[in-house]
Amino acid sequence: MEANFPWSGTCDAHTHAHDDVAHLEEITNLKTNKICLMGTRFEDLDVVSKLATDFQMKVIPCFGFHPWFCHLLSLENEPESKIHYRTILKDIGPKDPSRSNYLEEFIDSLPSPKPFDTWHNKLENLLETHPNSLLGEVGLDKTFRLRDQKSKQLSKVQTTMQHQTAIFEKQLDLAAKYQRAVSMHCVQSTGAITELLNRRINEQKPLPPRICLHSFGGSVDTIRALTKQKKKKEGVSVDIYFSFSVVINDKYDRLPDLIKAVPEDRLLIETDYHSPFGLDHYMAGIIKLVSEAREWTEEATVEKTRKNFIKFIGETI
Template identity: 30%
Template sequence: MSAPSNPDAQPSDLPPSSVLSHIVDVHCHPTDAPDGIPASAMDSLQISICAMSSMQSDQGKVKALASAYPEKVTPAFGYHPWFSHLISITASTSAPPKETHYRTLFFPTPAAPNAAHEAQFQALLPYLPDPCSLSTILDEVRANLTLFPNAMLGEVGLDRAFRVPIDYFASLRILTPFTIPLEHQLRILEAQIDLAVELRRNVSVHSVKAQQQTVELLSKMKAKHGDARWNRISVDMHSCGLSVQTWRDLEKKHENVFLSLSVVINYKHANLRELIASCDADRILVESDFNDINMCTSWTWDMVRIISEVRGWPIETEWIEDDASLEEKDWGVIRRLWKNWLRFKNGNHPTKQKAKRNKRRDYNSEGSDIQEI
């Protein structure tokens, strides 16, 4: 695979503003930028973005950004699996004592921890906040989603590769041996998706080293809520790292699941082009997954170009507002992605009718039935 065409694209490399304004970066993290978001960068932004939150400290930042730029920003509120250890899933509305909570998570077996792990735990503990109860987190997410009628749930998901660092915000993170139990992550993810279904909000899902568990959870959610309620929302597998076969299976089982791709994450995956080629034309979305708003446009644009190349969809040099004047076969890559975004945003996906069993009775010469098919 050749290198990305131009991840630092200058304005002269980009399409005209009438075309650019129909590009949506469906997953980015501008509020994570260490130096903040310059107002000048947001004022000059010509694409639209979906700004993700992931932890307690950035929920308010995303809220403020969406309030300041409602035409450009779709906010997403939720808790990322990397921060799920900060949440208590006990039945009580109040979280247990700090050390009890984290010790239970990181040392799930009754055997005494070895000396090295105990030392790491004692080094980590001062950097960890008091845990927050899941009910409190859900109340906060509910309030934020309710405040913005177009808001999504995100970024949420599962991650079996993440190791808890001593200080997440340090410039050089020192990793501990501790991981977050998958069952703990699943409880928090399922509760957040339940809320999304209740409020009819779309979801941006992170999945790392958890293909099977993610597929199983989506099937569980569909069975739990029923086809009709499940298909009212859309689910985006962000920077999708699933195998081609797993993705094809998801497409068949879920009418509401979309695939979004980023150069930052997906370019290093050997199956990127095959994944693009195999995906239904109406399920593909693009994203930057970047935290610098100045780079979101160029990184998203580069993925647009890769999709254009793989699928053979031309890149528009002008925007035709009248859809009726264009047959679908003549749509360019940006129009196709724009239509996919609208389909994702609007939800309410049609549910496939299950084929009814065709019953008939065959009879022998005496008239008694002998077989049901």
């Protein structure tokens, strides 16, 4: 990048740089000014919490349970392991007699699920401890298959959408309670997300003030539907933002159209990258792509997305 590239204004709305546990200290050397560090599972929430304390000027902590890991969470306080997993997991493989015990064998390899109070209290305590924190990464995923505990390969087992939705809504309740923005994972689930938001609004259930659909890969029509007007009814409202990354979105031919469809004041940028090494490169890359799509200078892209970022996380310029 050019020596005068406006790094001081760059804000990464979604990253997992802490996954590279051997190089956490490199976060302090990032040129990118602010990063939203996404917790996804019980084991990494304390890591995000510590990094937010160690690098207060750079890290915005985000705490949540990703749909890929929500099968490990129970809605009961004294879950019976096998009953829990039999209820919320499904085998999507071929109906072959030779694999009749496939799901049971898969369940046998799983750890005991976390009781509701254990994971819910953990999440709430972190949101309370870090007043500048967001909820994330949370959401829904219709396509993901769980990894086999032994082979580490993708299995033929999925978590039901019913359980994903239940865990997701418990987390949305906390985001609404503490008025925190949400970074949302949404894979082939935009219809389900829209239905969920509309249902909560119609039922007068509280919603968080702002939601970002990160690395958005849906349609232009979805963007227009969710941003045409505020999702609102009698005081219950939520502002929808959209964010894009090179890592996920660069493979989409329609990416420029998606970027152009987002209202200027709802556009965010991110890396969705899993290490401090390379993060600045991917940040510069998405700035370039957005600038080309919107016909903005890179300085303008950085400044516009910085203002949106600050509004999204709930701070003032």
